[in-house]
Amino acid sequence: MRVLVQLPEGLKPKAPEIVRELEEKGYEVILSASPMYGGCDIAYEEAKAVGAQKIIHVGHSYFPLKRTFEDIEVEYIPYHIDIEIGWPELVKELKSKNIKTLSVLTTVQHIHQFPQIKEYFEKEGFEVKVRKGPFCTYEGQVLGCDAYGIHPEAEAAVIIADGDFHHTAATHIAHKMPVYGVNPYTKAFSQVNEKLIRLLKRRRGSLLKALEAQHFGILVSTKPGQWGFKLALEIKKKLEARGKKAYILVGNELFPDSLYNYLFIEVYINTACPRIVDDVEKYKKPIINPDQLQEFFTLLGQDTQ
Ligand code: SF4
Numbered sequence: 001m002r003v004l005v006q007l008p009e010g011l012k013p014k015a016p017e018i019v020r021e022l023e024e025k026g027y028e029v030i031l032s033a034s035p036m037y038g039g040c041d042i043a044y045e046e047a048k049a050v051g052a053q054k055i056i057h058v059g060h061s062y063f064p065l066k067r068t069f070e071d072i073e074v075e076y077i078p079y080h081i082d083i084e085i086g087w088p089e090l091v092k093e094l095k096s097k098n099i100k101t102l103s104v105l106t107t108v109q110h111i112h113q114f115p116q117i118k119e120y121f122e123k124e125g126f127e128v129k130v131r132k133g134p135f136c137t138y139e140g141q142v143l144g145c146d147a148y149g150i151h152p153e154a155e156a157a158v159i160i161a162d163g164d165f166h167h168t169a170a171t172h173i174a175h176k177m178p179v180y181g182v183n184p185y186t187k188a189f190s191q192v193n194e195k196l197i198r199l200l201k202r203r204r205g206s207l208l209k210a211l212e213a214q215h216f217g218i219l220v221s222t223k224p225g226q227w228g229f230k231l232a233l234e235i236k237k238k239l240e241a242r243g244k245k246a247y248i249l250v251g252n253e254l255f256p257d258s259l260y261n262y263l264f265i266e267v268y269i270n271t272a273c274p275r276i277v278d279d280v281e282k283y284k285k286p287i288i289n290p291d292q293l294q295e296f297f298t299l300l301g302q303d304t305q
Contacts, residue, residue, distance in 0.1 A: 002052045002054075003027045003054045039060035040273065044224060047069075056075050056077060057074060059109075080111075089187070090189050101128075101151075103129055104118060105158070108201070109163045130150070131151055143169065147169035159182065202280060214266065218235055221272035237296070242300065246251075246269075275287050
């Protein structure tokens, strides 16, 4: 069987061993040359172009897809990396704040160790409360677009993830509890609430600027987990019913410089990856997410009906 293999950037150098293993299983392997951002990003177009019957998507977990090609199977293969369990300095900090109930989340790379991570904090006397976020596969997992595994009754959240993309996924609780981002390899940690509040302020700033705009670009990505075409059509209708002009802009990957050449567009409304809004400097124009539209239309003086 011919398969298309998608690898995240960090795993591309390991392609020879991954390809060898798959070839030993009898697969004919074609590698995707595209960047790959998450479980939302399934390369159906590439698979179709090369006649692959299956996509092997490495390094991410299952993501609920909004657009599929039923004749092409998708297999998600996780890539786990062990980390050393134990964060005594963080425990000291949490205890100094009299925190007793915690939510702890980690990325899919370390989720296989989640039971030990949870047990560690429980042995230190914390009650660990977590949920499964809507786009996540596992309880205790975090994605850049889903930190809803943080339990509302927790007194603090701890997110164990490399870089700060996942640490800053928790904007919804920025004002509710301390959020700690922890580096899984160095164990360095910091409270990220100020960063989260900064992101929220920037998103609100974009929304306020959008109130003055006449020309909107509605961004749609063909990535199967990000596909929001129906929503884009609805948004366009609502905007045009209010005398605005809206254009739907579709692409697999949304390139800020290329989009910028639509000079007449004043504001983007983003139906793709919700974290695009945090790249507002690259896009050089305000961007608002659909979850801000209700407020947007209310401030505009007309409801969303
Ligand atoms: S939608 Fe964005 S944040 Fe969510 S998994 Fe995809 S790339 Fe990551």
